[in-house]
Each structure stands twice: as structure tokens, then as C-alpha cells.
Amino acid sequence: MEQQSIAVLKQLFQQDKIKESQLKQLKKDPRKGVQQLVKAYEKKLAKVRQLEFKFKEMSRIEDYYYDRGYHYIAGMDEAGRGPLAGPVVAACVVLPKDFKLLGLNDSKQLTEATRTEFFTIIKKEAISYGISMIDNRTIDNMNIYEATKLAMLQAMEQLDPQPNHMLIDAVELEGLTCTYDAITKGDAKSISIAAASILAKVTRDNRMKEIHSEYPEYDFSSNMGYGTKQHMEALARFGASPYHRRSFAPVRNVTKC
Template sequence: MDKKSIAVLKQLFETNEVNNNVIAELRKDERKGVQKLLQRYDREKHKEQVLKQKFAEMCHFEQINYDKGCRYIAGMDEAGRGPLAGPVVAAAVVLPRDFTLLGLNDSKQLNEATRNRFFEIIKRQAVSYGISIVSNQKIDQVNIYEATKLAMYDAINQLDPKPDHVLIDAVNLDNLPCTSEAIVKGDQKSISVAAASILAKVSRDQLMKKIHTEFPMYDFASNMGYGTKHHMDMLEQHGITQYHRKSYAPVRNVAK
């Protein structure tokens, strides 16, 4: 193989126009620039292999239920149980059996740009998905645990086709029209639950950013309603808004 310039080789790597034969030839090339390209290539290949292994492990619960004869398996998760303001959001999603999205994980472990990109991919490729929003007023009426379950039931009811089995992140739901199981840290163990966690979190983050435009002093666009020091300082200074959860002690104490 004729020696190509480092710039040309770099372009080939960037456009993924290298194969095993090319790599084997380049390993004989002693130029430092070539060796740096190969080192980067090896690191990326190793990272890809790790992601593939992780993804395969996160298909475990889905595969068990496919083997039992299930056709549609839903993942379920929520976002927003802990914040002092805003709604709680639940999402349910049925992924195609051949769905692949390397890097899919618990939404909290991904940066915002990756979450947003995965959000669009999941919505586009899902067999079905449902997203349910329960307001802070309802949370105050029934408590956050019951409000979360209401959101989950509603999200499941939005699915069409209906699931044969539901994998839920650490919440037991009764009276479902299909079998289900609660998985502790399910958003780190199941691709379906992880996908649901992304749908729920991104949807809720988008809502909190809209609320931020009404009440920018609380910085909801950054804290998403959680009780940061700045948020607490603004509560003391400006009082509560219609989006605050009055049943939560830090808010209730300010409202007195």
C-alpha cells in the first residue's frame, strides 16, 4: 500500500473508510502520526466494545421475557419525585426487539446533549411510547408516591399496542392488564427502563425550562426545581410560586 499523508489517513479514519487490511498495513508504518491515529482508533474500538457489552447486559430482562413468549415489553420510569417545584413525569416505552442504541443508560448518567439526542432517537424508533405529567397541585393532594403511580398508570394506558409485560424502575404497580416486575436501579439494568427514564427526564426538563421563563429568579432551567441553595434563597426572598409543592417541608415552612 502506498504511503498516504497523515492528513489523508486522518480523513479516512474520520469517515470510517478503513478496514482490517488497512489497519494491518498501518501497524507496520513507523511514522509517529500514524501510530497516534492507530492509538486513537484502538481506544475508540475498545470503548465501542465496552458499550456493546454493557448494552447486551442491559437486554437481560427483555430477553427473559421474549423467551417466555412476550412480544411487546414496556419500560417504565419517572422523573421529578424529589424537586420542590414542578410536576412529576412518568414515561412508558416499548422498543423494537432489534433496537440498538450504544451508550443508553440511566438518564442521570448522561449529559444533556446526549439525553436530548437519545430522546429524539427513542421517540422516532419506539413501537409505542406514553408520557404523563402530574401537576404539583395533584402531588399536594395525594402525595408524591401516589402522584407518581397515577402518572405511571396514565403513561402505560397511552401505549398502543398494549404491552405483554412491564419493567418498572423500583415501583410496584397493581391491577395492570399484563404482568410486571419492579427492578431496583432498573434504569441501569434494562434498556427499556433506561429509554423511559430519558423520555421522562427530558420531557420534565423541557417543562421546567418553560416555567423558568415565567420565574427566572428561581433558576428552574438549571436546578429543575430541586432545592439548591440559590433556589432556597429565592424562596426566602420572593416566596413561593404556583408551581411549588406546598406539601414539601422546605416550601411549607416558607409559606407559613
């Protein structure tokens, strides 16, 4: 067999056009550049296998309900219960049964670039999704837990078709029209909840960046409203903005509210 140049082999590896029989031959190739390509390719394959396994594990709950005749299984999660400023956002999403997105995980475990990419894919491929945002004034009026549940109910109401079963990240939610499971750390155990966590976080992060343009002194585009050292220093210096949650002690205690 004619020996192929490293440049040609590199292109074949990048395009995943290397057959198993060819890979075995290339492992015997004495060229250092070829061995580097082989090593990188095998590392890539191992990562894909790991992602395939992770995705399969995170699909077990959905598969359980599909096997029992449920057609529309929705995942629910929220973003923004802990910050000192900004809204709380809930998202609800129904994924198709054949949905596949390797690397899908709890939104906090993903880079911003990956979250943004997955955000677009999930919205495009979902059977249905809903996103609800509850502002800081409402949070102050009704408390963060009740505001979170309100956001979740509003997000679910947007779904069409409505789900047969809900998978919710850790929140017991009354008033649903279907059965549900509240799953602790569900965004790392269910692809539906993980997808919802991405929709919620990206939506909220984008809103905090908008708020940052109004009040850059708090650096909301970086801290997303959480009580970082710089945020707390700005809060002490400038007082609370219209977007701060005054029912939260660190905000309530500043002298310039």
C-alpha cells in the same frame, strides 16, 4: 504499497474504512502522526466494544421475556419525585426487539445533549410510548408517591399496542392488565426502563425551562426544581411560586407562602 498521506489516512479512519490488514501495516508506520491516528482509532474501537457489552447486558431482561413468547415489553420510569417544584413525569415505552442504541443508560448518567439526541431517536423508533405529567397541586393533594403511580398508569394507558409485560423502575404498581417486574435501579439494568427514564426526564426538564421563563428568580432551568442552595435562598426571599409543592417541608416552612 504506496504510502498514503496522513490527511488521507485521517479521513479513512473517520469513515471507518480501515481494514484489519491495513491497520496492522499502519502500526509499523514510523510516522508519529500515523501512530497517533492508530492509537485514537483503537481507543475508539475499545469504547465501542465497551458500549456493545453494556447494551447487551442491559438487554438481558428483555431477551428473557422475548424467549418466553412476550412480544411487547414495556419499560416504565419517572422523573421528578424529589424536587420542591414542578410536576412529576412518568414515561412508558415499548421498544422493537431489534432496537439498538449504543450508550443508552440511566438518563442521569447522560449529558443533556445526549439525552436530547436519544429522546428524539427513542420516540421515532419505539413501537409505542406514553408520557404523563402530574402537576404540583395534584401532588400536594394526593402525595408524591400516589401521584407518581397515577402518572405511570396514565402513561401506560397511552400505549398501543398494550404491553404483555412491564418492567418498572422500583415501583410496585397495582391495577395493571399485564404481568410486571419492579426492578431496583432498573434504569441501569434494562434498556426499556432506561429509554423511559430519558423520555420522562427530558419532558420534565423542558417543562421546568418553560416555568423558568415565568419565574426566573428561582433558576428552575438550572436546578429543575431541586433544593439547591440558590433555590432555597430564592424560596426564602420570594416565598413559594404557584409551581412549588406546598406539601414538601422546605416549601411549607418558608414565611412567605
